[in-house]
Amino acid sequence: MALLRPVLDRIADKWTIMILTVLCPQPSRFNEIKRRLDGITHKALADALKRLERNGLVTRTVLPTAPIGVEYAITPMGHALRAPFEAMCAWSLAHGDAMAEASAAYDRARGAA
Incomplete structure (x- = not known):
């Protein structure tokens, strides 16, 4: 369990997936x-790609153009995800609409109390 959290922190952040x-x-x-990727900033993408490269999930290749x-490109370890x-x-x-409806119902119930 000691390794679980750091690994999940590296693969389950906002943009990695x-x-x-x-x-x-x-x-x-x-x-x-x-x-x-709708909504990602230049900086956020650059930072995420550096993190993914550092963690062995992507490779960065300079092209002779x-x-x-x-x-x-995704590495074999990254591809395993x-x-x-x-x-x-x-x-x-499949469940996004149901979660939004549940959240709205919860907010309505809390607002009415």
Whole structure:
């Protein structure tokens, strides 16, 4: 259990799941990742990609293009998270409306008390 929390902190933050989901099918450049992730800032994406690279979940490759390009790809260790992340995404899509309704009902009940 001692290792569980630090690992979960690294893979279950605000953007990690979504970034790895974007990178699973194919490597992508920074701006392509940013376009596919609605709402992420340039800084947040840069910081998250550095963290993911540091933790061994993505690789960063400088491309010999003009201007120089950078491509990010998921590592085998990062790819091992695909099935659990896809399950979480499917669960979120299936239950998101019900959670929103439960939250609204809770807020109404607390507001009426």
